[in-house]
Amino acid sequence: MGVTIPPAETAWLLHSILGFDAMAREETLAVLEEATRLAENVLAPLDAPGDRHGTRLEAGQVISPPGFAEAFTRYAEGGWIGIAADPDHGGQGLSHVVALAAFEPVSSANMAFGLCPMLTQDAIALLAAHGTPDQQSRLLSPMVDGRWTGTMCLTEPQSGSDLSGVRTRAEPQPDGSYAITGQKIYITWGEHQFTENILHLVLARVPDAPAGSAGISLFAVPKRHADGSANAVTCISLEHKLGIHASPTCVMVFEAARGELIGPLHRGLPSMFAMMNAARLGVAMQGVAVAERAYRRAANFASLRSQGGAAIDTHPDVRRMLWTMRALALGGRLLTLYAAGSEAARAQLLIPVAKAWSTDAGVEAASLGIQVHGGMGYVEETGAAQHWRDARIAPIYEGTNGIQAITLLRRGLLRDQGAAMTALLDEIAATPPLRATAMAVAEAAAWLRQANPRDAEAGAHAFLQAVGTLTAAWLCGRVTAAVGAPPAAAAAATVFAAQILPRALAATATIAHPHPAISGDNAFA
Numbered sequence: 146m147g148v149t150i151p152p153a154e155t156a157w158l159l160h161s162i163l164g165f166d167a168m169a170r171e172e173t174l175a176v177l178e179e180a181t182r183l184a185e186n187v188l189a190p191l192d193a194p195g196d197r198h199g200t201r202l203e204a205g206q207v208i209s210p211p212g213f214a215e216a217f218t219r220y221a222e223g224g225w226i227g228i229a230a231d232p233d234h235g236g237q238g239l240s241h242v243v244a245l246a247a248f249e250p251v252s253s254a255n256m257a258f259g260l261c262p263m264l265t266q267d268a269i270a271l272l273a274a275h276g277t278p279d280q281q282s283r284l285l286s287p288m289v290d291g292r293w294t295g296t297m298c299l300t301e302p303q304s305g306s307d308l309s310g311v312r313t314r315a316e317p318q319p320d321g322s323y324a325i326t327g328q329k330i331y332i333t334w335g336e337h338q339f340t341e342n343i344l345h346l347v348l349a350r351v352p353d354a355p356a357g358s359a360g361i362s363l364f365a366v367p368k369r370h371a372d373g374s375a376n377a378v379t380c381i382s383l384e385h386k387l388g389i390h391a392s393p394t395c396v397m398v399f400e401a402a403r404g405e406l407i408g409p410l411h412r413g414l415p416s417m418f419a420m421m422n423a424a425r426l427g428v429a430m431q432g433v434a435v436a437e438r439a440y441r442r443a444a445n446f447a448s449l450r451s452q453g454g455a456a457i458d459t460h461p462d463v464r465r466m467l468w469t470m471r472a473l474a475l476g477g478r479l480l481t482l483y484a485a486g487s488e489a490a491r492a493q494l495l496i497p498v499a500k501a502w503s504t505d506a507g508v509e510a511a512s513l514g515i516q517v518h519g520g521m522g523y524v525e526e527t528g529a530a531q532h533w534r535d536a537r538i539a540p541i542y543e544g545t546n547g548i549q550a551i552t553l554l555r556r557g558l559l560r561d562q563g564a565a566m567t568a569l570l571d572e573i574a575a576t577p578p579l580r581a582t583a584m585a586v587a588e589a590a591a592w593l594r595q596a597n598p599r600d601a602e603a604g605a606h607a608f609l610q611a612v613g614t615l616t617a618a619w620l621c622g623r624v625t626a627a628v629g630a631p632p633a634a635a636a637a638a639t640v641f642a643a644q645i646l647p648r649a650l651a652a653t654a655t656i657a658h659p660h661p662a663i664s665g666d667n668a669f670a
């Protein structure tokens with residue numbers, strides 16, 4: 146059994162279930178087959194060795210696991226980084242939906258590796274949206290070609306979920322550039338030796354900027370200047386972390402590093418959102434990808450391991466776990482691809498849902514994958530543990546899942562009187578088997594809208610779970626009703642309706658019951 150979803154299944158879901166028509170089905174299939182070959186043959190063999198080897202910092206240089214630099218070169222030469230970029234900048238100009246679908250096998254095969262091109266693609270999307278024509282002509286094609294990579298430098302020690310506290314400074318220089326000074330932490334692929342340059346996209350403040358998020362601007366800061374000399378940006382240490390060991394997580398120091406402003410002054414956060422939406426879909430797909438990979442490893446193990454006189458996959462409880470993993474992967478895949486392909490209002494509504502739901506699903510599936518292996522799941526050599534360790538970051542980065550739930554609450558329910566949410570729930574409620582659940586979610590939405598803000602925030606996680614589960618069930622319902630569904634997808638969709646959908650109702654039942662305080666005047670203090 147391969148380590149990734151069969152390309153024909155994804156192509157079928159895109160065209161027959163999600164109505165994707167930006168490309169011919171044969172073309173979609175050809176792209177997915179090619180991505181799968183690269184994933185299975187080049188990236189998957191580096192996954193476990195990369196996890197064991199990890200990364201090291203020597204004299205300011207990050208030493209990556211053997212084979213990663215060569216794999217990056219092959220990835221770039223295959224045109225994968227620029228798959229959805231504008232042909233004017235050397236890209237292939239394909240739909241971002243197909244690019245996202247092609248990212249699944251890459252992340253299944255090697256999640257740590259996939260982050261490097263993913264962030265580069267997100268940087269390309271940001272510059273394409275907010276760079277001047279001059280900036281685009283200088284900065285885009287080296288990233289599209291894979292000669293440079295891109296990073297996203299937001300987080301600082303005192304400023305994580307709340308970016309309004311960013312302190313990195315940007316001093317205007319006489320030549321129009323800025324001198325960037327400060328420290329950024331947790332910067333993914335912030336330093337490596339794969340490429341001639343790295344372009345850091347950095348949030349910082351100019352002197353006398355307004356306080357809070359309204360005073361943050363965005364800057365492009367290269368590791369090397371155009372003449373090849375070093376800019377004043379250094380990786381001073383690497384984090385030792387639970388998973389994605391092959392992906393360097395860097396502490397970056399900027400010491401009057403030369404940078405240029407991207408987009409208008411003080412509008413850095415809105416500009417960065419162009420990148421963050423794309424990145425959230427990418428992270429959602431990581432959740433799906435790790436669920437699929439964990440399922441495949443566990444299913445293979447369960448067919449070989451025998452207990453009680455039979456292969457363990459014949460035992461009903463093991464089947465329960467394997468089908469739950471498969472159903473979670475299918476639901477997350479449909480939700481994520483649907484969010485990516487939706488028109489703007491629905492995409493805005495569903496991107497935080499897809500990010501949080503699919504990454505939680507990835508962790509649940511990877512945990513079940515360990516359980517299917519029994520004691521061998523807890524032992525590193527089977528690889529099941531790595532999937533869980535890798536999966537665990539996805540609910541945290543790109544905005545924690547708690548923050549995604551609050552985003553859904555504020556943007557999806559309170560802005561525009563929740564018009565996009567109402568439209569979605571009305572559409573789902575027209576499907577008879579889902580009517581009761583859709584109405585319960587609509588009632589929960591009505592309660593959240595009138596609740597005081599803190600009570601509403603307490604219910605936001607459950608609400609997101611309910612919306613994600615219901616929407617995924619709706620899309621799975623299309624699979625069940627379709628003619629010609631791949632048998633495994635049809636069976637997983639049926640399992641989703643029977644076993645996962647009821648979680649939506651259970652979640653709505655919890656929403657109006659805020660938790661007591663932990664510190665202060667309460668019983669636990």
Ligand SMILES: Cc1cc2nc3c(=O)[nH]c(=O)nc-3n(C[C@H](O)[C@H](O)[C@H](O)COP(=O)(O)OP(=O)(O)OC[C@H]3O[C@@H](n4cnc5c(N)ncnc54)[C@H](O)[C@@H]3O)c2cc1C
Pocket residue numbers: 297298299300304305306307330331332333334386394538541542543544545546547548551
């Ligand atoms: C491996 C790794 C890679 C990363 N890569 C990058 C990168 O490339 N670039 C980058 O800029 N950053 C990166 N990050 C940082 C990541 O985005 C942050 O860790 C994340 O946004 C959370 O910030 P924090 O760690 O400061 O946690 P905190 O913000 O302190 O949050 C801690 C907890 O409190 C909750 N919380 C915080 N505020 C609220 C609130 N208002 N309401 C409800 N709950 C709240 C959170 O949900 C979380 O559960 C990375 C982190 C890791 C671990």
